Amino acid sequence: MTNYVYDLMKKHHSVRKFKDKPLSNDEVKKLVEAGQSASTSSYLQTYSIIGVNDPRVKKDLKEVSGQPYVVDNGYLFVFVMDYYRHSLIDEDKKSDMDVSISSTEGLLVGSIDVALVAQNMAVAAEDMGYGMVYLGSLRNDVHRVKEILNLPEHAFPLFGMAVGEPADDEDGAPKPRLPFEHIFHENLYNSNEQEQRKALEDYDKTVSDYYHKRTNGERNETWSNQIARALGSKQRLDMLDELKKSGFLKH
Amino acid sequence: MTNYVYDLMKKHHSVRKFKDKPLSNDEVKKLVEAGQSASTSSYLQTYSIIGVNDPRVKKDLKEVSGQPYVVDNGYLFVFVMDYYRHSLIDEDKKSDMDVSISSTEGLLVGSIDVALVAQNMAVAAEDMGYGMVYLGSLRNDVHRVKEILNLPEHAFPLFGMAVGEPADDEDGAPKPRLPFEHIFHENLYNSNEQEQRKALEDYDKTVSDYYHKRTNGERNETWSNQIARALGSKQRLDMLDELKKSGFLKH
Incomplete structure (x- = not known):
């Protein structure tokens, strides 16, 4: 293994404060292409990526997330688990896909596929010298995110990612992992x-x-205390309902 | 972005035929460390990794998967979504974590965390000059995999990954992605x-x-025909039951 890639990964930390300097279209495209190169289960490619640069859309998403870096970043991506195109194929081929798409297996395949794409993009962004942070906080109000991004049935927003040049006073560092x-x-x-x-x-x-x-x-602060607080707080208990409304997780 | 990482990702293809040459312990450890450097939702680190080198365990897992490269590879990893350690903390802290762990949100967080770790390892393995392939086929019989690996409650095997030096006659190539x-x-x-x-x-x-x-x-073969066949085949419909048995996806 090259020291370069190992060191690049080992020095990862989430960046939550960015310079006001947008990524170029070419950079965005290269990141997405790097993401798409990841493995995909049975070639399904169950994802779409929304690139958000409209300040109004960013502002709406920030209201869901509560995090300032949803607006203030170099670029914002939203990662969508997406079986919409598959459902169009189903209409033509009458292959009775709905059982698979709406199954728990369909959710696992779909969400893992999305995460593989996203993590390639995270590594690629840091390789470009950018910082990044995942935004699970978009799941604070999935119903609203679907509305803001105009998502059809069979498309579900899993998380976002803010990318950009770290602010001069950004001083994050890698947090120790479980041994x-x-x-x-x-x-x-x-x-x-x-x-x-x-x-x-x-x-x-x-x-x-x-x-x-x-x-x-x-x-x-210990890790145990953080975990007790995080998992004791019972967040986002509407996820099953929201997945069902989008045509997922029916069985 | 360096051409190195972009090219490394772009030339990814799944390798399903390996030389009989095991990875060293040091390589395995470096891969796992690279994996652990990935982002983790709320610092939860909801994963364990089983490194499989015992031929009997490999043989048992091959019976589940059906794929020869579960036995014939340089090294085999199984990726486990794991809230077992969190549940031990819960016993001590009485923080009532079970609502979160058994929620749909808990499954999303857990499975996405696992996938981020795995994809870092995939990139790191290819950076070492190895090939790799994900093994969703371990979900063909999750009940049996739990048994083979001795998984406790709150631990669920999501997928495997075979890594190794590509065989001399391995001739895979990147498959075209959706535009x-x-x-x-x-x-x-x-x-x-x-x-x-x-x-x-x-x-x-x-x-x-x-x-x-x-x-x-x-x-x-068109993509649409592959998709119609894959999603029309209604596989692994026991996933909800198996997740429930492990303490997940109850609401």
């Missing part, structure tokens, strides 16, 4: 509770040290 | 049926020409 030994299992999953708890305890210390150093001792 | 103009929309989704159908017609010709050339005229 290799904890997330990697050889041949069999090791669900030994004691070992897992010990690993989490050690990692809590790593994360807490990280925040301590980054904030000159102001932030005291 | 940029068709999958990319500026600000608003263009669902105009006539334009979409025209784009699909043109793309059918591109794909059919591609197969024609690759097989010296033997294979006649």
